[in-house]
Amino acid sequence: MNANTNNSNGNRIIPLTCSGHTRPVVDIQFSSITPEGKYFLISACKDGNPMLRDGVTGDWIGTFQGHKGAVWSARLSKDSEKAVTGSADFSAKVWDTHNGQVLHTFVHNHIVRATDFNHDSTKIITGGKEQKLRIFDLYRPDAPAMELLGHEGMIKAVVWDEQHHTVLSAGEDATVRIWDLRTMRESGTIQCDAPISTMTLSSDGQYVSWAAGKTANFWKPDSSFEDVKKIQTKENTSSVSLHPSHKKFVAGSDDDLWVRIYDFETEEVVEVYKGHHGPLHTVSYSPDGEIYATGSEDGTIRLWQTDATKSYGLWQKDDTSNA
Template identity: 70%
Template sequence: MLSTTSSSRVIPLTCSGHTRPVVDIHFSPKTSDGQYYLISACKDGNPMFRAGMTGDWIGTFVGHKGAVWSARLTKEAHRAVTGSADFTAKVWDTFSGEILHSFSHEHIVRAVDFSKDGTKIVTGGKEQRLRIFDLYRPEAPPLEAQAHTGLIKAVVWDEKTHSVMSAGEDSTIRIWDLRTMRETAKIECEAPVSTMTMSNDEEYVMWAAGKTANFLHTDGRPEDVKTYKTEMNLSSVSLHPDHTKFVAGSDADLWVRIFGFENGEELEVYKGHHGPIHTVSYSPDGDMYATGSEDGTIRLWQTTPTKSYGLWQRDANDVQE
């Protein structure tokens, strides 16, 4: 059932600047000063850093020599990490834009993430190998683990369970103990995993695989995955902070869809992009979500279109036409 809010009455804010498809976006948590930020990874090789609430451009990280596939921010958004087709993962100072560390790999780096305290990063990619680098000892050999039989497309650092999760084209999610780097469990999926992320409140790990949206509570067991089947191939999913709904994008059409988390019912459908949607993410306060597309743009969508928020300043009864 479609929402009573027509798609023609909801106009997202458009963040331009990229010149090729946007393949990954990530909101920081709210920082100690009450702000939050957005980073985007793009095939143009130039990840961008923005104010989260407005989408205003702050800076571009210049230094990669290939497509950037993944980007993450630390809790305080003072550092960024990016993974690229130039066989490197780079750590950046978000205030100066300078490269603090560049870690060489033997092939394309498709996935990166920070530890919760921002002192380590995990990477994965074409080598099918997981690596953990210590930013306090950047010259030290990384911890490594290997079991995937296909490209690693996503990694998630789960501090609560002292583990790292990796997912990819072998349709398997593997869970690794951080203390031993041994595989402790795995989750078989019905299709290759396209994206996997941690919810901003760190309560759920979520991933898209084929026509399914999947959610695992960080206190749960691998067999406790909550799965919703849809009618379309999903590229990315993101859970609202209040756990009542989730947003999903598809690489098969141009629509943004909102589903109920309790039963998977389709609640809202909107169109704004001119190309398939590769990545979606709710803001940490849940008042909006961002989408990144093949069309090279990021769009910011208001969760409650009648609410004054960020650049959506309006009278209580005013809805964008």
């Protein structure tokens, strides 16, 4: 712990610093809550070594070793039994999270920037520099991938929305594309004002969130393509994550070192914190909303408590009040 800031209520926020990576952290994701009441945090880093951590404490669990280049994307399956990573070594790998072993390696023709699982972890989807989406069947890993074509720039983010039978993809062509998995065709597009850097599905599946230039964008997949809540930000926004309550969201910027919390309804910044020594590339709320994680150019992940008045994980009331 080494950085702290007072929030709007005067309570001191002390983030936990998770070290271990040696280069910029470019992607983080919390898992769903397991039947045992736990959750995990996975991170992708330019050092080529994605890591798995305890989601509450940030304690290191293991490193997935095998990529030969920067890892741009890391995602956990719904049950946290598997992980999928996309790399600059032109491959996507699926891992066993219990022993860290590679289960499958899927070779591509260029850099893989985005990955995700379907709901039951039987398939993965990838996207990247080739400007095409590939869907691989983990039961038939040697079978040719299904391909979806339409992007006119590098794909930087993919989301598999099983609830609405769709996949969403986005990237440098400033377009969110929605693909109907029943027909394997593009069913709609959402045009943005700038290239899209990150995109995630909320823990309850109700919102898709993405960062595009100086905007934070939120869309309900069961609404029209025009019904996007676009919030203007003063800084270039690199990543956004919506709190499970849908009342606020966290945003990171690659313009400065600050973490900003926005009120979802008023669209105003309500809290600002500084802890990193480099710009923020990725942010994510935990599935219970008690903490959020930030990943930075400085090579660290920091965990921040949502409510500093509560005891949670390694944060205890007495420790906070006496800090």
